[in-house]
Amino acid sequence: ETGVTQTPRHLVMGMTNKKSLKCEQHLGHNAMYWYKQSAKKPLELMFVYSLEERVENNSVPSRFSPECPNSSHLFLHLHTLQPEDSALYLCASSQEFMGGSPPPEQYFGPGTRLTVT
């Protein structure tokens, strides 16, 4: 157990569905992340929230919409996805980014395995 939980663990959705992924951290951290992990591709950073403000958005399609209502919870809202969006979606948390400091150690959840049909 890393202190970061994700629900659901598995999700199958059609291309016209709307669903949400949930992440919760119990570590008192102030930064949270969404990553996409596909077969044969490196981990791709999608979104970063630090102190509940979005600080990174790596050209992610608008069909992925993050929400961070507080420092303990992070959501990824999904709509009109494509089959190539099928992947493992990982959430992580850490202490907040500090300018000039090394990237903080990230604690990852187990991921949500998403299949788009």
Add this chain to the structure above:
Amino acid sequence: LAKTTQPISMDSYEGQEVNITCSHNNIATNDYITWYQQFPSQGPRFIIQGYKTKVTNEVASLFIPADRKSSTLSLPRVSLSDTAVYYCLRGSQGNLIFGKGTKLSVKP
């Protein structure tokens, strides 16, 4: 384009030392190097982090030469439970780039 390159796979035997090298030719001045370990059905787990020279903790060592164009994760005396995928991460605030991972298989 910033890239992080590492071998796809490596094999080893129990008790051996394993060295996994990551190439990051155009590393930025502010970038640090971090290594993560990932087991099946789990998220990655932090192993070690460094900027240059050598860093050692209770599970691994990290060697980064003066030009910082590469880094080497060293796992002393591996066991079967070290079979996992190892990721090299380069980056600084707001810019994090993972390699594709090295699948380490430790055999008895």
